[in-house]
Amino acid sequence: MLPLEHLQTTMARSVLAIEPLATAKILTAGKADPLARLRIYQNNTRSSLTAVLMAVFPVTVRLVDERFFRFVASEFIRRHPPVESRLARYGAGFPRFLKTVDTLSDMPVVAETARLEWSIAEALDAASLPPRALAEFDNTDLGPSPDIQLQPSLRLIVSHWSILSVWMAHQQGAVVDQHSAWTRRPERVALWRAGDSVRLVLLDRANFAFRHSLKHGLGLEHATSRALALDPAFDLVAALMRLFDDGLVTDVRIPIHPLSN
Amino acid sequence: MPRAFPPLAIPASAGIGLRSPHIGEMLTRRPSAGWLEVHAENYMGDGAGVEALERLRQTYPLSVHGVGLSLGSARGVDPDHLERLRKVCERFQPDLVSEHLAWSVADGAYLNDLLPLRYDEEALAIVARNVATVQDSLKRQVLIENLSAYVAFSDSSMNEAEFLSELVVRTGCGLLLDVNNVQVSAHNLQYDARAFIDALPAESIGEIHLAGHAINRVGADTVLIDDHGSRVPPVVWSLYQHAIGRLGPRPTLIEWDTDVPVLDVLLGEAMWADMLSASIMFDRKQAARQTASAKPQPQSTRVSFEAEARTSMPVLAAFAVARAGTAVPLALPPIQGGYHAAA
Numbered sequence: 001m002l003p004l005e006h007l008q009t010t011m012a013r014s015v016l017a018i019e020p021l022a023t024a025k026i027l028t029a030g031k032a033d034p035l036a037r038l039r040i041y042q043n044n045t046r047s048s049l050t051a052v053l054m055a056v057f058p059v060t061v062r063l064v065d066e067r068f069f070r071f072v073a074s075e076f077i078r079r080h081p082p083v084e085s086r087l088a089r090y091g092a093g094f095p096r097f098l099k100t101v102d103t104l105s106d107m108p109v110v111a112e113t114a115r116l117e118w119s120i121a122e123a124l125d126a127a128s129l130p131p132r133a134l135a136e137f138d139n140t141d142l143g144p145s146p147d148i149q150l151q152p153s154l155r156l157i158v159s160h161w162s163i164l165s166v167w168m169a170h171q172q173g174a175v176v177d178q179h180s181a182w183t184r185r186p187e188r189v190a191l192w193r194a195g196d197s198v199r200l201v202l203l204d205r206a207n208f209a210f211r212h213s214l215k216h217g218l219g220l221e222h223a224t225s226r227a228l229a230l231d232p233a234f235d236l237v238a239a240l241m242r243l244f245d246d247g248l249v250t251d252v253r254i255p256i257h258p259l260s261n
Numbered sequence: 262m263p264r265a266f267p268p269l270a271i272p273a274s275a276g277i278g279l280r281s282p283h284i285g286e287m288l289t290r291r292p293s294a295g296w297l298e299v300h301a302e303n304y305m306g307d308g309a310g311v312e313a314l315e316r317l318r319q320t321y322p323l324s325v326h327g328v329g330l331s332l333g334s335a336r337g338v339d340p341d342h343l344e345r346l347r348k349v350c351e352r353f354q355p356d357l358v359s360e361h362l363a364w365s366v367a368d369g370a371y372l373n374d375l376l377p378l379r380y381d382e383e384a385l386a387i388v389a390r391n392v393a394t395v396q397d398s399l400k401r402q403v404l405i406e407n408l409s410a411y412v413a414f415s416d417s418s419m420n421e422a423e424f425l426s427e428l429v430v431r432t433g434c435g436l437l438l439d440v441n442n443v444q445v446s447a448h449n450l451q452y453d454a455r456a457f458i459d460a461l462p463a464e465s466i467g468e469i470h471l472a473g474h475a476i477n478r479v480g481a482d483t484v485l486i487d488d489h490g491s492r493v494p495p496v497v498w499s500l501y502q503h504a505i506g507r508l509g510p511r512p513t514l515i516e517w518d519t520d521v522p523v524l525d526v527l528l529g530e531a532m533w534a535d536m537l538s539a540s541i542m543f544d545r546k547q548a549a550r551q552t553a554s555a556k557p558q559p560q561s562t563r564v565s566f567e568a569e570a571r572t573s574m575p576v577l578a579a580f581a582v583a584r585a586g587t588a589v590p591l592a593l594p595p596i597q598g599g600y601h602a603a604a
Contacts, residue, residue, distance in 0.1 A: 001416050004383050005335035005367075011376065012367035027412045030451035032482040037411040037449070040486065044374040052373075081370035085329020085342055088306050127307035152307075196309035 119155040126153035131247035145221035149251040153193035206231035269322035273510040275531035296322040324357035333364030359404035379414035406437035409445040409487035422460035439470035445485040472516040490519035
């Protein structure tokens with residue numbers, strides 16, 4: 001008789017269709033064929049995890065057709081099953097996996113759009129903190145380079161492909177014009193959670209770099225110099241007002257520096 | 262710092278499983294639903310659903326139902342996942358917490374399905390250790406749910422009911438009786454569903470689940486699939502009637518996970534559960550009165566309202582009994598054991 005751990009490993013590999021069960025003698029199912037019954041678990045695992053991926057990557061499903069998506073998802077599930085039961089985290093590796101699929105090698109926009117959809121899923125599972133208004137800091141001396149804290153759900157993605165245009169073209173009510181949307185044109189996207197939906201905006205290089213630096217805690221001075229290096233006409237005041245208007249600022253702090261006497 | 266919620270106790274009546282398509286309507290309508298149950302794993306992040314549940318928790322008693330702890334895993338429960346469950350309980354302060362007698366993690370993979378155990382001493386020791394770890398971490402009793410199964414193990418040395426009963430003795434856990442799971446497993450593995458219910462320690466059962474299942478025919482095999490995707494079928498209502506007849510009223514959840522219908526359908530199913538439970542208890546009282554009146558009684562000066570009210574069974578309750586497909590027996594057995602919810 002197999003020890004329980006060995007038994008569970010054997011069954012798990014069978015359920016994931018990695019290797020068939022060596023012997024059906026360990027199982028019973030009344031008068032039914034135990035191996036046929038075991039296939040119910042295989043089907044449950046594959047179909048439920050496919051449903052998880054389809055819910056996270058709806059535009060990707062439409063780009064490649066549902067039947068093909070299901071095929072690719074099955075392969076992904078078999079090779080990369082979830083490592084934890086918190087399924088909100090399942091699918092992070094799916095965009096990268098799509099890049100390895102031969103059939104999609106001439107359609108890199110598919111994996112790139114999936115990358116955008118994964119960021120949307122991450123943002124939807126992130127906290128949304130109360131936004132701060134610019135007027136709250138009217139009488140506060142924040143020094144020359146305050147730390148600006150941004151919403152934890154903010155995600156910044158840059159792609160060589162027009163991923164936001166593709167994504168927008170597949171939203172409800174959008175007029176689909178795939179020929180114009182599938183273009184090799186760099187797009188820089190900022191997205192964050194607003195209630196139970198996500199806001200997505202296109203940014204230019206300077207504003208993208210500005211928000212990227214702030215998001216990674218590099219401070220306002222560093223963020224501004226990065227933006228100005230990319231675009232000498234970068235308008236800091238307009239960029240700051242836009243951050244507040246977008247509800248992205250959750251706090252502004254004076255950085256703590258060691259005393260230097 | 263977790264928010265303070267009112268300590269709302271789950272009543273021995275019907276509640277519904279909170280599903281994402283209904284959250285908006287629950288927040289605006291605040292319908293009369295006895296209590297809510299959520300899957301713990303859906304509330305381990307910080308999304309909009311979490312904020313919504315915090316608002317609903319102000320009004321509704323809450324049960325947290327885990328689906329991913331894998332209490333049957335030989336390698337033990339994942340400490341990270343257990344910590345996430347602990348934080349969910351700390352955040353929402355549920356009145357009941359439950360998990361499954363199953364495993365879903367092995368070989369580093371989470372299968373997203375609940376697989377059965379080989380019921381033997383080795384598994385019992387492992388599950389008891391895992392349940393004790395969970396109860397120690399959460400500092401509370403958890404209810405363990407019986408499984409819907411499609412296969413069993415040739416080398417099992419006991420049945421699932423015996424396993425659960427011994428688990429209660431060893432860990433002090435409670436039980437969650439999923440009546441639909443009983444029907445699914447009893448049909449698929451060919452045993453007596455009522456005998457299974459009767460074999461469980463009645464006083465340990467702190468919650469009941471009701472749901473629908475699919476019927477698949479593959480060749481000569483008719484297999485029941487536990488898909489939670491339809492109304493509670495008559496055969497499950499009938500088993501529920503048997504369970505309530507034995508246990509008395511218990512917190513009862515309407516579960517619906519696939520092809521989720523409009524909220525009112527769930528609320529309607531919950532109403533039927535309440536009606537059925539009420540009709541059983543009503544008939545039990547009637548039967549007790551009839552027994553009492555048949556015996557010579559000492560003259561009493563105390564006049565009770567109940568003794569005078571010789572009404573017939575309420576109409577809605579009669580419908581509930583009719584839906585269950587069988588008549589309520591005139592002479593019901595006495596309730597075995599008291600009701601001790603995990604609360």
